[in-house]
Amino acid sequence: MMPKAAPRQADQSVNGLFRLLGTEPKSLSRARPIYRRIVALLGDGITRGAVPAGHQLPPERDLAAALAISRATVVSAYRELEARGLVRGYVGRGTFVSATPDTASAPFAWRGKIAASALQANETTVRDLVRAASDPRLISVAAGVPALECFPTDAFQRAMTRVLATQADAAWRHGPTEGLQPFRVALADRFGGEPEHILVLAGAQQGLDLLARCLIDPGDAVIIDRPGYLGAIQTFRNAGARLVGWDIVGADTDELEELLLRYRPKLIYTNPTHQNPTGVTMPIRTRRELLELAARYRVPIVEDDTYRDLALTGAPPPPSLFALDEAHTVVIRINSFSKMLAPGLRLGWISAVRPIVEQLALIKQQVDPHTQNLSQMVIAELIAQGVLDKHLATLKSEHRRRRDAMVQALRQRVPAAQLRFGVPDGGMYLWCELPAGIRARAVQDCAVRESLMVLTGDPFYVDQGGDHQLRICYTSQPAARASQIAETLARSLSAAACQGGAPPVRVRMV
Amino acid sequence: MMPKAAPRQADQSVNGLFRLLGTEPKSLSRARPIYRRIVALLGDGITRGAVPAGHQLPPERDLAAALAISRATVVSAYRELEARGLVRGYVGRGTFVSATPDTASAPFAWRGKIAASALQANETTVRDLVRAASDPRLISVAAGVPALECFPTDAFQRAMTRVLATQADAAWRHGPTEGLQPFRVALADRFGGEPEHILVLAGAQQGLDLLARCLIDPGDAVIIDRPGYLGAIQTFRNAGARLVGWDIVGADTDELEELLLRYRPKLIYTNPTHQNPTGVTMPIRTRRELLELAARYRVPIVEDDTYRDLALTGAPPPPSLFALDEAHTVVIRINSFSKMLAPGLRLGWISAVRPIVEQLALIKQQVDPHTQNLSQMVIAELIAQGVLDKHLATLKSEHRRRRDAMVQALRQRVPAAQLRFGVPDGGMYLWCELPAGIRARAVQDCAVRESLMVLTGDPFYVDQGGDHQLRICYTSQPAARASQIAETLARSLSAAACQGGAPPVRVRMV
Incomplete structure (x- = not known):
């Protein structure tokens, strides 16, 4: 606390x-x-x-x-x-x-x-984020949390009752390390791939950790979105990887090829759909070029696909890299129910070719012999009954409402020069630029004194960067709170502007 | 499969x-x-x-x-x-x-x-064990599974309903890495220590992994029970530790001191109560000597205390090392609900001094930002309502019934010379000695052809050993099946006896 x-x-x-x-x-x-x-x-x-x-x-x-x-x-x-x-x-x-x-x-x-x-x-960012998100005294737009008010609690409870009435023994005994077969089948049906391509996880972060252990020797280079998901940066960095940023907004494949030639990376980590934190979605043509480069240079791609089902428009995003890589030989896909349903569930999965699933399962058995059975069984039911898809439709309209409210409130209450952002068509974040005279850390500092948690841009960069950027999760708070949040932010920006763009004290010693 | x-x-x-x-x-x-x-x-x-x-x-x-x-x-x-x-x-x-x-x-x-x-x-042992335990076509006495038929499913379901009716929002959002505070309070009340000494885990194996990451540099020596828990052996070995066995049946503290002097270990791992696999319990006097040695040589003890509540007699076992180490400065205790309730739940915890809990939480945030909230909330309810303690009483009498049935069936159906074992007063295992002429692997091989899974002794040894030992989990199968299991085992022992004590083929090349 x-x-x-x-x-x-x-x-x-x-x-x-x-x-x-x-x-x-x-x-x-x-x-x-x-x-x-x-x-x-x-x-x-x-x-x-x-x-x-x-x-x-x-x-x-x-x-x-x-x-x-x-x-x-x-x-x-x-x-x-x-x-x-x-x-x-x-x-x-x-x-x-x-x-x-x-x-x-x-x-x-x-x-x-x-x-x-x-x-x-x-690095304490993840711990601090989940701590703040679980603290009811704070209004947090820092952690990535969907509209939990939409969670289908009644359907969840009914499914739980059915599972316990009919399959309690399967719930309580050990489950296979790879995941319960009916759940793997349900995931493959709904999200693509074959059941044997799936390794069930206690959340996407476990997948990143297993992949780092499986693939990274200290000193290996890893190419990662710039800016990119902070949990991936932290995990690969702690595994001893040299991190190389690829500008994900430009997504220039010539630049990527330069990086591949120069750094000979062990893998490419990217989040190409409703990207965290920028909200950009990689066009189909770039996806194909990326796959071709990865195959040519024999560099696996780890695709974070956790935001795919959070599009806000009717038009679905382009197919995943995993789907485009038809033989599934280049792409390892990570997915999770944290954004589709709830982070508190701790349930995700990896899709990959069989030798990788087997190797990852060998590592997982040491870390966590298998993921909890009950949640696998209940979510398999919710998928089979169509509850998940109905929920995603509800979530989409609620997220659209929250995005619109936040965008409108920020436009009304914050001077445009102090906070520039694009309006995303999916995902959960506004990625905001501050002027050179305002440091993100100063804004964060001022906001938290008014019990508002925002996230600075710097943990999303593998190198210097993010000092003048903020990530705002627009999905985690009800639309009715948007004005209050925008007002607090406006005050924080003004206060931070007085402190200027450079750190307040610099005693340079030569 | x-x-x-x-x-x-x-x-x-x-x-x-x-x-x-x-x-x-x-x-x-x-x-x-x-x-x-x-x-x-x-x-x-x-x-x-x-x-x-x-x-x-x-x-x-x-x-x-x-x-x-x-x-x-x-x-x-x-x-x-x-x-x-x-x-x-x-x-x-x-x-x-x-x-x-x-x-x-x-x-x-x-x-x-x-x-x-x-x-x-x-090493595939853990994966293979959980796979076999989840395969309904096999009768497994290999994995350590309590009498799941006793699981308080109705009470679990009622607690779940209450939790979802009143605190669904807390269940679905992120939780703190260290665990939900009400659950930590409930664990401290029931199992000792203070709430801030507790780090909630997705099972004991996750705790072993976090401890290995936290404490082990490659080449560090680790002293471990001989024979000892195979999951710990696997985890510490994969972390690059040099494993040194301490004979846990003899539990001679003079021998331990020799090992401490000779190997300068980074930690001591022991399971002193209803030990896995031998069933022995360390006497109070040895516990005090062990603590004194650990303090003198400044070597932390990792105490696996998962079988404490599975005593079969009225007399409670001696206090845990963690409890005896009143300032909690020497002992890190690992615990789990896998044996008390069900392995499928994936819920455990570590008790340790605050700096260790904080360091472990920093590692856990990368691996698994927090353990699922819902199971923490439900089990906290079951502890508070006394359901857990009532269940443990039921479990104890069912386990006694299963132990007695298995002991009787083996004595009736297997020649005493082919299978020697002591009758344990707690825990879940019979630790069986085979004569020199029968190899454990041959018995396992014969038994699995009749769909019976038993576990050989060798994965419990950090060095050579276990070729003529079997571990039989007597708690996992109903008492009514004991005769069938004993008969299959008797046939497997006879068949293995024909193959002799040495590997069937040896083409030694000099």
Whole structure:
């Protein structure tokens, strides 16, 4: 849970912090190793009370700039302090000194026991997003959540009752790692492919993790949409991949071929339909060129197809890469019910050629021997009865209503110069450009003080980028709330505009 | 699904295979690299039909012995052939040439794309166990499954109805990575610890995987029960750990101290209560000595506590290591509802000190952003209403009935010299010793031909061992089936006795 009313001190600057510490940034940056010195200095300052509980530490970027070190070093130092219970980070709010330091974890310095690869897993975006989305005190347009008010709870419950009345034994015993056969058949019927091409997952993120484990050796290059899905970026990065961005809005296949030649990637990850975060859909011609390139350079494509059924217009999007790749030899498709039904269900699947499904199943058995049976059985019923398709029609009109309300509210309440966005014809997001004078993090920071969670653009970039972009999920909040959200955002944009486009404090040390 | 009636050829020996191939083992073993040569030779033989569909390849151990190479090399070669669709392996049956070679996965040689670490993940035991347990045509006493007939389906359904009527929105939206707070509170109340010590999991296996990722760097030593839980062995081995067995039946803490000094392990994994597979429970005095050693040598203990509530006598087992370690600084406890309720639920949790819970949550967010909400909410209700405890009482008496029936049937139908076992006072397994003249794999092989799945001892050993041991799960089948199971087992033991204690064919090459 995020602290609501921690009093914000006036001065969260680097200089303010060092005043409290009674020393200068200079003294620190000369010492080596710098990471340990930061942890020791701040840890000591917090423990002896010089930096008081509730004090907000400088943004990681600011401290990194001030010390002329990499942001990753500061991130690691803050994570270390967090692991020691001295501070706590909140997405979009910053890092605060904990009120009750919890340092009594003797006799172990647990931190020293953590594996090297796990220490690199210090990106907290997904955890913070799901935490904020599950916090009823916040209005979140940050996480990608469909209109849950449309969920067919009654039909779900009836299907559950039927399943438990007739097949309880199959629900309670172990299921096959690949997924229950009737569910695989239902998925193949409704979404294409053959049942044996399907591996059932506890959500799409599990699929990304299995694919990273299956295909990525440290140092392998991966081409990924720029901007692209943050969960994929995080997973492939933590697997040790070198990430290379392909501009997904331009979707220029000549540029892609250059990247293929230059980086010899292990795979291409793309979300070509109602893309997250931009909302763009790749035209059929680009799809065919992409497939041809992938086949020619023998690079598999991981296609994230989770937004396909969330078109807002009557015209269906072009066929998936998986469908166009008729022999299914180039494309591995990831899908999920998180956007079609509900993220809380944790149910997804991968479609791929049989050797890949088998290899992924061998990895999955170690991670999660099989996905819960009951949800597979119930959703198979909902597909068979046509409940899913009826629900998707309802969802589509509700999403259209929410999109229109949000677009209208933003246009009415926010100066056009402060927030530019296209109107998407599917998916769940408005991808918004801010002017050079407004930093997305400053907007996020101002908005969260009014209990509104928005997402900055930077986690969607494999490299620098996103400092002046926001992603707004227009589907997660009722249309009636659009005005309130737009007003809060307008105030946040104005406040952020006063802070300017550059970080508020820069103590560059040469 | 396992093929039921594939005609077994008379000659599955190494010599028989090489006769079909028209060459000699000698010719192969001189060539290098041996792994590729085996794949090429067999692949070619299968493709041109010299080794016909349905032919059973020699057991991996036999071929390894014949070629004087490691079993792992043969396992890799067979897996490669399987990945190419040329053969298919079935636990307890062996590896068979596929009827319909599926080699048309061009343009990719997918195998060449698999990460080095994933190629090592060629152990199929867990996948095969859950597959067999979900196959209604088999009588399986192999996987660990409680008496599912006792599952409180009606109460589950009523709780589900209540949850959906009152909190559907919380069920469908994202939940926190650490788990829903009311569920963590319910777990802490019933099973000890504090809510913030708890990380909710999609089953205990996910916990093992997260712990391996969190704590194990390749080359780290891990001390593990000998014999010990096969899922833990597989997970830690695939994480690159060097596994060191500690005799769990003797549970000699002097021996453990020797191991701690000699191997400087990263952690100790143990299942001290109604242990899987032996059924032994560590006495309180050994527990205290173990904790003292772990604290002195600063080695964390991962305690698998999944069988605690499956005692068959009135006397409760000694407190868990987690409970005895009052500050929770040494012990990380893994728990699950798979044995208490049903494996199909996929619900478990880890209890540990807060920095470890936080680090594990950071890893979990990448793998599976959170565990399904609905099952957390329903099980929290069942705990609060006392349904779980009432169910555990019912389960205990049914398990006692099943144990007694199985013990009696085996004593009546199997010669005592062929199957020695102790009568456990908890847990779910009979751990059976075979005489030197009977190999466990031969028994398994004979039994599966009569549709009975038993589990050999070898996957429970981190080193050589288990060739003359069987694990029988006495809880998974109704008491009325005990005689039939015992009779099948008696026939399988007799048949295996005729084959003798050594592998049937050994062409040792010097």
